Amino acid sequence: MYLYNSATHKKAEFVTHTPGHVEMYTCGPTVYHFAHIGNLRSYIMEDVLEKTFRYEGYDVNRVMNITDVGHLSSDADTGEDKMLKGAKREHKTVMEIAQFYTDAFFEDCRKLNIKRPDIVQPATGCIDEYIKIVKKLEDTGYAYFAGGNVYFDTSRLDHYYVFNDHDEEDLAVGVREGVEEDTNKRNKNDFVLWFTKSKFENQALKWDSPWGVGYPGWHIECSGISMKYNGEYLDLHCGGIDNAFPHHTNEIAQSESYLGHTWCPQWFHVHHLNTSDGKMSKSKGEFLTVSLLEEKGYDPLVYRFFCLLSHYRKALVFTWENLDNAKIAYDKLIARIAALRPGDAQADESIVNCLKEKFRSSLDNDLNTSLAITTLYDVLKAKISDGAKLALLDDFDQVLGLSLLSHAAAKREENAKAASSANAGGFSITGEGDPSIDALVLARAQAKKEKNFAEADRIREELKNQGIEVTDVRGGAIWKRI
Numbered sequence: 001m002y003l004y005n006s007a008t009h010k011k012a013e014f015v016t017h018t019p020g021h022v023e024m025y026t027c028g029p030t031v032y033h034f035a036h037i038g039n040l041r042s043y044i045m046e047d048v049l050e051k052t053f054r055y056e057g058y059d060v061n062r063v064m065n066i067t068d069v070g071h072l073s074s075d076a077d078t079g080e081d082k083m084l085k086g087a088k089r090e091h092k093t094v095m096e097i098a099q100f101y102t103d104a105f106f107e108d109c110r111k112l113n114i115k116r117p118d119i120v121q122p123a124t125g126c127i128d129e130y131i132k133i134v135k136k137l138e139d140t141g142y143a144y145f146a147g148g149n150v151y152f153d154t155s156r157l158d159h160y161y162v163f164n165d166h167d168e169e170d171l172a173v174g175v176r177e178g179v180e181e182d183t184n185k186r187n188k189n190d191f192v193l194w195f196t197k198s199k200f201e202n203q204a205l206k207w208d209s210p211w212g213v214g215y216p217g218w219h220i221e222c223s224g225i226s227m228k229y230n231g232e233y234l235d236l237h238c239g240g241i242d243n244a245f246p247h248h249t250n251e252i253a254q255s256e257s258y259l260g261h262t263w264c265p266q267w268f269h270v271h272h273l274n275t276s277d278g279k280m281s282k283s284k285g286e287f288l289t290v291s292l293l294e295e296k297g298y299d300p301l302v303y304r305f306f307c308l309l310s311h312y313r314k315a316l317v318f319t320w321e322n323l324d325n326a327k328i329a330y331d332k333l334i335a336r337i338a339a340l341r342p343g344d345a346q347a348d349e350s351i352v353n354c355l356k357e358k359f360r361s362s363l364d365n366d367l368n369t370s371l372a373i374t375t376l377y378d379v380l381k382a383k384i385s386d387g388a389k390l391a392l393l394d395d396f397d398q399v400l401g402l403s404l405l406s407h408a409a410a411k412r413e414e415n416a417k418a419a420s421s422a423n424a425g426g427f428s429i430t431g432e433g434d435p436s437i438d439a440l441v442l443a444r445a446q447a448k449k450e451k452n453f454a455e456a457d458r459i460r461e462e463l464k465n466q467g468i469e470v471t472d473v474r475g476g477a478i479w480k481r482i
């Protein structure tokens with residue numbers, strides 16, 4: 001499998017420390033608000049990556065943190081604590097906010113078919129781990145105590161910027177939000193490992209430490225949690241592109257200084273979902289959530305499909321029109337699958353292997369999900385039985401997570417209901433003896449009867465795509481293949 005590695009700035013063969021096993025870490029959400037659909041783009045693409053590893057036969061241990069402490073409004077350790085901001089906004093405690101938005105995050109993930117990582121660890125649960133790392137960094141001269149906080153000394157490293165092929169603008173976004181100068185730092189890139197004095201008065205969560213009562217910096221949590229659950233050798237670290245700097249850069253600096261060896265050789269960064277006026281972000285006021293998509297009548301899986309149609313290393317622009325186009329394509333795909341008749345899955349092995357090969361090689365080539373999706377259409381067109389097509393689509397959907405078969409079964413049922421209701425009205429069909437087409441023709445008649453002309457037109461279009469022409473006649477319809 002070939003993946004682009006942001007640390008080497010190259011696409012290279014994916015390798016693991018232990019053959020056949022992947023230790024994978026993902027930066028989790030900061031749970032002070034709902035996740036926006038931009039955040040969820042990152043989690044969708046990481047989910048497809050994890051499922052691709054499993055599909056390829058790897059055994060995977062995937063770990064994710066939940067940021068419930070230490071993430072300040074600027075990624076450069078200044079500004080207000082995001083959790084405290086959420087608590088004030090909603091007149092709740094920090095822990096109530098954390099629980100509520102953690103549950104909301106996993107509910108969004110469930111709706112988007114994003115698998116829960118094997119281990120999910122809130123940052124507040126590993127304080128001893130962080131203290132152990134910070135203490136060693138201080139003892140070995142990588143960290144210093146100033147103005148009540150412990151800082152990492154970046155001047156100790158020969159090589160601090162590892163992801164410097166990224167767009168400067170992207171890198172600066174998080175850092176710019178709420179920037180104030182911290183005069184305790186010896187070097188401009190030094191970052192906080194442990195806070196005591198700074199922002200202390202109104203900090204809700206605090207723990208005893210060798211430097212006094214305080215709380216951890218944001219970056220140390222990911223190093224601590226990963227080392228605890230993934231071990232000292234991490235194979236792949238994932239996150240959104242804005243996390244590359246300073247968050248991931250700082251994670252590498254502190255982890256490798258602590259361990260004394262390479263920590264994580266491969267990095268996977270998902271590029272941003274943008275709106276027409278720039279990066280989607282929570283600080284911009286109103287933002288798009290999965291619930292909002294649902295309120296507007298979109299199945300969350302249409303959003304997943306929309307994300308899979310683009311490559312993870314390209315910025316993706318969200319507009320309602322783009323989402324509508326994805327919805328039309330997804331609905332058509334489901335309708336075509338619904339028209340397949342379940343049955344014998346026996347098929348010419350060479351055709352099946354060729355389709356599987358195309359599917360795997362698309363994903364193995366730096367997770368080309370849009371090419372993998374075109375394989376679904378190749379399956380629909382292939383000269384194999386409907387049963388064999390359904391079996392292949394189900395197999396591919398283990399990775400794509402689009403609920404293809406269950407949605408198609410629901411659609412089939414819906415068509416059958418519409419058909420029987422139209423039939424009850426004495427509607428007669430003259431066709432070529434294909435029950436799945438008869439059902440669609442009846443569903444169209446029923447939609448017309450209910451004055452749902454948009455649905456009737458959609459079904460006519462769907463029939464046309466399948467090469468069927470329908471002519472309405474008194475009391476029924478005639479269809480033929482053209």
Ligand code: AMP
Binds near residue numbers: 028
């Ligand atoms: P946060 O909850 O802010 O810690 O972010 C959670 C994840 O979403 C991180 O991996 C971010 O890098 C990622 N992220 C933030 N904004 C976007 C965006 N507009 N598009 C894609 N991913 C994003």
Ligand code: ZN
Binds near residue numbers: 027222247
């Ligand atoms: Zn992280």
